[in-house]
Amino acid sequence: MKKLTILGSTGSIGTQSLEVVKRFQDEFSVVGLSARRNIELLARQAAAFNAKTICILESELKDDLYALLSNKKIEILTGRQGLLDLAGRDDIDLLVNGLVGAAGMQPTINAVTAGVNVALSNKESLVMAGAVIQDLMAQHDVELFPIDSEHSAIWQCLRGEKSSQIRRLILTGSGGPFRTLPLSAFSSITKARALQHPNWNMGAKITIDSATMMNKGLEVIEAHWLFGLPADRIDIVVHPQSVIHSMVEFADGSVKAQLGVPDMKIPIQYALAYPDHLPADWERIDFVKIGSLQFEEPDLKKFPCIRLAYDALQTGGTLPAVLNVANDLAVTAFLEDKIGFTGIPEIIESVIDRHETVMNPSLEDIDLAAEWAYKKVQKLIKG
Amino acid sequence: MKKLTILGSTGSIGTQSLEVVKRFQDEFSVVGLSARRNIELLARQAAAFNAKTICILESELKDDLYALLSNKKIEILTGRQGLLDLAGRDDIDLLVNGLVGAAGMQPTINAVTAGVNVALSNKESLVMAGAVIQDLMAQHDVELFPIDSEHSAIWQCLRGEKSSQIRRLILTGSGGPFRTLPLSAFSSITKARALQHPNWNMGAKITIDSATMMNKGLEVIEAHWLFGLPADRIDIVVHPQSVIHSMVEFADGSVKAQLGVPDMKIPIQYALAYPDHLPADWERIDFVKIGSLQFEEPDLKKFPCIRLAYDALQTGGTLPAVLNVANDLAVTAFLEDKIGFTGIPEIIESVIDRHETVMNPSLEDIDLAAEWAYKKVQKLIKG
Numbered sequence: 001m002k003k004l005t006i007l008g009s010t011g012s013i014g015t016q017s018l019e020v021v022k023r024f025q026d027e028f029s030v031v032g033l034s035a036r037r038n039i040e041l042l043a044r045q046a047a048a049f050n051a052k053t054i055c056i057l058e059s060e061l062k063d064d065l066y067a068l069l070s071n072k073k074i075e076i077l078t079g080r081q082g083l084l085d086l087a088g089r090d091d092i093d094l095l096v097n098g099l100v101g102a103a104g105m106q107p108t109i110n111a112v113t114a115g116v117n118v119a120l121s122n123k124e125s126l127v128m129a130g131a132v133i134q135d136l137m138a139q140h141d142v143e144l145f146p147i148d149s150e151h152s153a154i155w156q157c158l159r160g161e162k163s164s165q166i167r168r169l170i171l172t173g174s175g176g177p178f179r180t181l182p183l184s185a186f187s188s189i190t191k192a193r194a195l196q197h198p199n200w201n202m203g204a205k206i207t208i209d210s211a212t213m214m215n216k217g218l219e220v221i222e223a224h225w226l227f228g229l230p231a232d233r234i235d236i237v238v239h240p241q242s243v244i245h246s247m248v249e250f251a252d253g254s255v256k257a258q259l260g261v262p263d264m265k266i267p268i269q270y271a272l273a274y275p276d277h278l279p280a281d282w283e284r285i286d287f288v289k290i291g292s293l294q295f296e297e298p299d300l301k302k303f304p305c306i307r308l309a310y311d312a313l314q315t316g317g318t319l320p321a322v323l324n325v326a327n328d329l330a331v332t333a334f335l336e337d338k339i340g341f342t343g344i345p346e347i348i349e350s351v352i353d354r355h356e357t358v359m360n361p362s363l364e365d366i367d368l369a370a371e372w373a374y375k376k377v378q379k380l381i382k383g
Numbered sequence: 384m385k386k387l388t389i390l391g392s393t394g395s396i397g398t399q400s401l402e403v404v405k406r407f408q409d410e411f412s413v414v415g416l417s418a419r420r421n422i423e424l425l426a427r428q429a430a431a432f433n434a435k436t437i438c439i440l441e442s443e444l445k446d447d448l449y450a451l452l453s454n455k456k457i458e459i460l461t462g463r464q465g466l467l468d469l470a471g472r473d474d475i476d477l478l479v480n481g482l483v484g485a486a487g488m489q490p491t492i493n494a495v496t497a498g499v500n501v502a503l504s505n506k507e508s509l510v511m512a513g514a515v516i517q518d519l520m521a522q523h524d525v526e527l528f529p530i531d532s533e534h535s536a537i538w539q540c541l542r543g544e545k546s547s548q549i550r551r552l553i554l555t556g557s558g559g560p561f562r563t564l565p566l567s568a569f570s571s572i573t574k575a576r577a578l579q580h581p582n583w584n585m586g587a588k589i590t591i592d593s594a595t596m597m598n599k600g601l602e603v604i605e606a607h608w609l610f611g612l613p614a615d616r617i618d619i620v621v622h623p624q625s626v627i628h629s630m631v632e633f634a635d636g637s638v639k640a641q642l643g644v645p646d647m648k649i650p651i652q653y654a655l656a657y658p659d660h661l662p663a664d665w666e667r668i669d670f671v672k673i674g675s676l677q678f679e680e681p682d683l684k685k686f687p688c689i690r691l692a693y694d695a696l697q698t699g700g701t702l703p704a705v706l707n708v709a710n711d712l713a714v715t716a717f718l719e720d721k722i723g724f725t726g727i728p729e730i731i732e733s734v735i736d737r738h739e740t741v742m743n744p745s746l747e748d749i750d751l752a753a754e755w756a757y758k759k760v761q762k763l764i765k766g
C-alpha cells in the first residue's frame with residue numbers, strides 16, 4: 001500500500017489523482033490533502049479517502065472547513081506555512097504535487113529534502129530550480145516521477161534504455177486552440193476563446209499556457225532537467241490530435257513513442273503505480289477511429305513564448321525562473337482582463353531582457369530573481 | 384567483438400546485415416556466409432569481410448566459386464547439408480538467419496541446439512515450429528532477436544517492461560500495393576504489379592506476401608511465439624506510411640510504439656547490437672516532412688490470407704506449418720505464372736481445410752505435415 005499526500009487535491013490533477021486512488025484502493029491510501037479555497041470539495045475528499053491531515057491555503061476559511069468536518073478527527077493545517085509543512089512530512093511514500101505555478105516549487109523541495117519521492121505535475125519546480133532540485137535529489141536519494149503527459153511519455157520510452165544512447169527528445173504539442181488562427185488575429189484573442197482547449201481537460205493557467213504554447217517551452221526546460229539533454233537536443237513537433245504524447249529518438253535512428261487517449265489519468269496512474277502498468281479500464285485508444293495523426297512545425301512567429309523559453313534555457317542561471325514568474329503573472333493579468341493575449345509574451349520578453357542573470361544560483365538567488373521579476377511585471381502591467 | 388554467421392548473405396537481409404557490419408567494424412566480425420547461387424557476390428563478400436567459411440547451396444557451383452576465391456584460404460561448404468552444418472556451429476556469438484521460406488526453419492533449430500543466439504529474419508521458423516523452438520531455447524538458454532521491423536518494434540517497446548502487463552500487441556502493416564484496389568480487380572493482378580512494394584525494399588517472396596497480406600498473418604503467428612500472447616490479443620492495423628512499425632498496449636491503456644524510416648538496417652542493427660543503440664547515420668525520420676500517419680482496418684475480404692493465418696494459429700498443432708508451406712509454394716507458383724493472384728489464398732485454404740492437424744507436434748510431425756502439404760499443393764497447381 002503506497003501512502004500518498006496530494007497537493008492541490010481539488011484542482012484538475014488532484015481530482016484525477018483521487019479518481020486513480022479510488023480505482024485502486026488496495027494499492028494506494030491518502031494521508032494528506034491540500035487545497036487553496038474549495039473547502040466543500042476538500043472536506044468531501046478528506047472524508048471519502050480518510051485523510052489524516054488536510055491543509056487549506058486561505059487561512060480565513062479554516063473555521064468553515066472545521067465546521068464541515070465537525071465529526072471527524074482530521075488535522076487541519078492552514079496557509080503557506082501549513083502547505084510547506086505538509087509537503088515536508090516523511091510519513092508517506094509519494095507526494096503528488098498538483099500545484100500550479102511558481103508556488104509549487106518550494107513544496108517539491110521540501111518533499112525531496114524529506115527523502116520523499118515526488119509525482120510531479122508542477123512543471124515550475126524544475127523550470128525555476130532544476131539544478132538545486134537535482135542536487136537535493138542526489139543528496140537524499142529521491143526520484144521524480146513526471147505526471148505531465150509529455151514527460152511521462154519520455155520516461156516510459158526510456159524504460160530499460162541507456163540515457164547515453166538518446167539522440168534527441170521530441171515533445172509533441174497540440175498547438176493549442178490558435179494553431180490555425182492567422183497571426184493578424186492574435187491581438188484580438190479573448191479569454192473565453194483561449195480557455196477552450198481542443199484536447200485536454202486542464203486548469204485555467206495551463207490552458208492559457210497551451211494557447212500561448214509557453215506550456216511547450218516550459219516542458220522543454222523541464223525535460224532538460226528530467227532527462228539531462230541540452231536545449232538543442234529537445235525538439236517540439238506540433239501534433240494536433242495529442243495521441244502521440246512524446247517521443248525519444250535513439251542514436252541508431254530508432255524512435256520510441258508513447259501514445260494514448262488524451263486522459264491525464266493514464267500518466268497520473270503510471271506515476272503513482274510505477275513501475276507497474278496496473279490494469280485499468282480508462283477509455284481505450286482506437287487507431288482506426290482516430291484515422292490520422294498529423295505533424296507540423298511550431299510557428300515561432302505566432303508563439304514567441306517557445307523561443308523565449310529556449311533562450312532562457314540556453315542562458316540558464318536565474319533566467320528560467322524569471323521567465324516562469326513573468327509568465328505566471330502575465331497569464332493571471334490576462335485572465336483578469338488587464339492585458340491582451342499578445343501582451344503575455346511581450347511582458348515576458350521585456351522582463352527577461354532586463355534581468356541580470358545569476359549563474360549557478362542558490363535557492364536564495366532564485367527567490368530574489370523571482371521577487372525582482374514579480375515587481376517588474378507588476379510595474380509593466382500597471383504601465 | 385561479436386562473431387557472426389549470416390545465412391542468405393546475398394539476399395535482401397543478408398546484404399543489409401553486411402552493410403551494418405561494415406559500418407561497425409570494431410563491433411562485429413564475420414565468420415560464415417551462405418548463399419543460394421550468387422557466387423560472384425558471395426565471393427566478394429567473403430573476401431571483403433574475411434569470412435572463414437562459406438556455403439553455396441547449389442552444389443554444382445562449387446568449382447566456379449572456388450575459382451573466384453583461388454588465392455584465399457576459405458572453407459567452402461555445399462548443399463543443404465553444408466548449410467545445416469554451418470548453421471549448427473558454435474564458434475560464433477550470433478547467427479543471422481536471413482533465409483526465406485520454410486527452408487530457414489532447420490538452420491534456426493540447429494543454431495539454437497548449438498547454444499547460439501539467433502537474429503531471426505526467417506519468420507517461417509517460428510510459424511512452423513514455434514513450440515519446438517521454444518522448448519529448445521529454454522533447454523539451451525538461447526535467445527531470439529527479431530529482425531522483422533514489426534517484431535523488432537514490439538521487442539523494443541517491451542524493454543524494461545513485464546510481459547504480464549501487456550494488454551495486446553498491435554502489428555502495423557502498410558496494406559501492400561493493393562490496399563486501395565477494388566476487390567473486383569484482384570483476380571487480374573499481375574506479377575509485375577504485385578512485386579512493386581510501396582515502402583520497403585525486400586525480396587520477391589516477402590513482397591508477394593505483403594501484397595496478399597499473408598506477411599501480416601505470418602507475423603501474427605510469429606508474434607505469438609516471440610511474445611507469448613494468444614491470437615485474440617494480437618491485432619493488425621493497416622498503416623500505409625510504415626512509420627509506426629508496431630505497438631504494444633499495456634494494461635493501464637498506455638501504448639508504446641517504435642517508429643522509424645522504412646529501412647531494414649535499423650532493426651537489423653538493433654538485433655546485432657542489442658542491447659545497444661549504436662550511433663549510426665542511416666536516414667533520419669522527419670515528422671514534419673511525413674506530415675500525416677493514417678490507420679485503417681485490414682480488409683479481410685480482399686486479404687483472406689489474414690483470416691487463414693489467424694485460423695491456423697487458433698487451431699495450432701501442425702496447421703501453421705501447413706499454412707506456411709502452402710503459402711511458400713503458392714507464391715512460387717504465382718511468381719512462375721502458374722496461378723493467378725487470388726489463387727494464392729484459394730490454394731492455401733483448400734490445403735489447410737484438408738489437413739488433419741496433429742497437436743503438440745514433434746519436429747518429425749512438422750516435417751511430415753510439410754511434406755504432405757507440399758504434395759497437396761503440387762497436385763492442386765497441376766490441377
